[in-house]
Amino acid sequence: MLGAMTSLDHELTTERAYHDTCRTALDRMVDGAAEQVVTGEDVAASGADAEALGYHLRSHAKELREQRPGPLFFGRLDLQDGRRHHIGRRRISERPADPPLVIDWRAPVARSFYQASARDPQGVDVRRRFGWAPASTGASADLTGLEDEHLAAGDSRISAIVAGEIERPRVGPMRDIAATIQPEQDDLVRADLATTVCVQGAPGTGKTAVGLHRAAYLLYTHPQRIQRGGLLILGPNRTFLSYISEVLPSLGETGIRQSTVEEEIGRGHEVRAVDSEAAAVVKHDARMARVLHRALYARVAAPADSLAVPDGSYRWRVPCEALAEIVEEVRAEAPPYAVGRERIRTRAVRAVQLQAERRSGPRGAAWTGKIARARAVSAFVDACWPKVTPEEVLADFLTDPRDALLTPEERAAIRWVAPPRSYRSAKWSAADLVLLDELACLIERPAGYGHVVVDEAQDLSPMQCRAIGRRADFGSLTVLGDLAQGTTPWAARSWSEHLSHLGKPQAAVVPLTTGFRVPAAVVELANRLLPSLAAEVPEARSLRSDGELTFRRVDDVVAGAAEAVRAALDHEGSVGVIAEDGLVPRLAEALPPHARVTVLPASIAKGLEYDHVVAVEPSAIVAAERRGLHRLYVVLTRAVSRLDVVHARDLPEALTRA
Structure with a gap:
């Protein structure tokens, strides 16, 4: 020895x-x-x-x-x-x-x-x-x-050092996992830049860490290509982005854009209106892409008269039939709307130029420019292919949404009850920003990124997916999510449909089912919910046999949560108290401030981890929203060491099912 x-x-x-x-x-x-x-x-x-x-x-x-x-x-x-x-x-x-x-x-x-x-x-x-x-x-x-x-x-x-690092208490932001990457994670991290990868990751499998380390790997392996196009990290909210903010800097990569979808597509607008759930569901539906396309191109019209362009003492004429043919040709080419406007102008000028050259020989660039700026040509372009803004088109549509793709009930749900005087004074909702982005990209293509990492992707709507996909038209994606954790009304039911909306239908879907962070007792409890979630995902399993699971039936959940927190503080690590959003103010007021304790609503818990989680009144979490069982699945799996379930009401049946 x-x-x-x-x-x-x-x-x-x-x-x-x-x-x-x-x-x-x-x-x-x-x-x-x-x-x-x-x-x-x-x-x-x-x-x-x-x-x-x-x-x-x-x-x-x-x-x-x-x-x-x-x-x-x-x-x-x-x-x-x-x-x-x-x-x-x-x-x-x-x-x-x-x-x-x-x-x-x-x-x-x-x-x-x-x-x-x-x-x-x-x-x-x-x-x-x-x-x-x-x-x-x-x-x-x-x-x-x-x-x-x-x-x-x-x-x-089995490495004791790796196990110790994985199980080490969590305090502060998320840490990198460079020292503990597992073989199946490494395969994903080192996937080629041109390859789009979708990771279906059960809780605690490290899918977020995999996405961030893949970003670091691509920045190292393809620095010039990534710098040309840029790299974007998209998260569900600012709380989540703050939690992951230290990972890339710890790996030596700084200055990487980390944003939410709303921030990326905001176009300088603030969210100043709130949709009903019915209206938001319609606006996020994939059919809105066709609806908006038709609303935009309904402004394109055939010419009503011929074009007469003065040129000194002479006047050049292009017949109405020739102009109508130009408009139809450009429409058939389906360019971005703004490009179409310029093609209309260019071809009308070319028709005039051909007449002039047949009459008296070649014309120079100065002459062509003068004809292009002629008032008659501009009037023709404005009449047949008018200049518009996304805000103008959307405001007109929401004032009178007349598209047969939508049912009468859907049209009524999104119609403005009190339209603004002008689109300039309109108050836009979060869903409206997605529609404005769709229109903006129909008018003019946005610059894309070399690679985009999308976390919690299961919660994206089809229209949000389209917005992201356009930014990776010539790049690739790392798509991270878990169908069982989908909590929005439009959450993904299958990855194949979601990837189609992202513009990457051929991307491979790779499951990660081995949990390294969440202990077996918590995983087994959460797995009880899977049959009720209608999510085609394999059950998670945990490599950790440690961990504690406690149920506390109490008369007063606020007092019960305070008692559970006091017990949790006897252990190392962070403590997260998670409850239905409306209960959070009472809990925050009842619990004394402590550096290791965070009280947060269930609606923003996704993606976060705490050593000890106090889940307060699961039935209230389930009842608060349409996909409440999915939300409860998220809440329970935030615990990486110990989970206390504090409740005064009966537990949801799906949770007590043997």
Whole structure:
């Protein structure tokens, strides 16, 4: 035993010394990047090249300077060919051309750290994992343990270090999982940039982390292509985005746009109106795409008269039949509406130009420009293909929604009871913003992104999916969600239909069913709800046999929740008190403020995690909305260690079913 301890102490001492070497090298990298910014300013180059070089150098220096403090490596690979690689969140070397002291976890050589096994060693002799003190800022003394798997010798085990990291109490924002990525997660993270992936992930399977790490991997592997198109992270709300905000910076990726769908499509409008549920359901329906297309193009009309364009003392005429043919040709080509307007103008001018050239020879660009600006030509274009704004079209439609695709009841639901005097004074609802985006993109194509990560995608409506899909027309998507957690009235019933609305019908759907965070007792309770959810998803399972599940039948749920919170604070970690939205103010008032306790409505709990969850009055959560059982499924699965169910009413039947 003494010899084993001596051997472990020796290995820890060696690795701590190596970590000190890496720290010194990283400090030199930071200093060197700052020096490059200074010297780069004196480089002789063209203005554009100098600006691009300066931006690159400043960005690199800023990235290194803002690197989150923490351990510089979390693993090591000893290969059978004698090479050795330490694996960390960033590449570290003493000089740029030198072999790295630490390999970036995204590098191809690091893949075997996640994929190698005793059955398939992939050239790995020993895989070493390092255990660091919780919340370590990267002091070498914080390296407290290590474990080796002798893969080439057939050694296979469940990593205690990985299990400890996964089960570590949650306080503060979401952490990265670079040290604990599992093989099935790694396959998704390293999917090719051109590939759209849909992850059907049960609670606690790490689907959000997979999406964020795939974003980091693509930024590392395809930096220029991603920078050209950009990368967008879409989450369901600002609370969720705040929770995940530290993950990409911890992996060395900063400046990535993280937004909600509403913010992305807002067009500068604030939400100042609230739809009835009936109206919102109609506006989010996929049929609205055709309805809006028809409302927009109903403004296109055949010419009523011929075109007469004065040119000095002469007047050129284009007959009405020729103009009507131009309008029909352009309509058949189906360009964006604004492009169609310009094609109408260009072809009308071309018809005049052909007449002029037949009469007296070629005309120059100045003459053509003059004809294009002629009042008669502009009047013809405005009459046949008028200039419009999305707001104008939608306001007219909602004032009198006359489309046969909608039933009389649906038209009545969305019709404005008191139309505004002008579209400029209209108050738009959240669903209206989606419709405005559809119209804006019919008028003029938006710029797209190179890649978009969409989380909680099961709650998107068909029209929201179309808005996202347009932004990835020439890019790819990582679609993350769980059909069992769909809580909106328009939530997805199947991924195939949802992916069609996103414009990626051929995308593969990959299920993740193994929960690493949510303990088995909580997973088994939540699985009882699945038969009542009408969601075609496999049951989740958990690798964790720990965890606590407690039911508290009480007379007063507020007092009962306070008692449960006091008991929860005897343990480490965060505490989330989740209730039906209307009950939250009473709970917040009754519970004393505490840094580890968050009281939140069930409506915004999705995507969040707490070590201890106090779920208050499940029956009220279920009764509060049409898909209340789905909401309860979400609430129960926010717990990653302990779950207290506090109730005065009977529990929902679906929950008590054996």
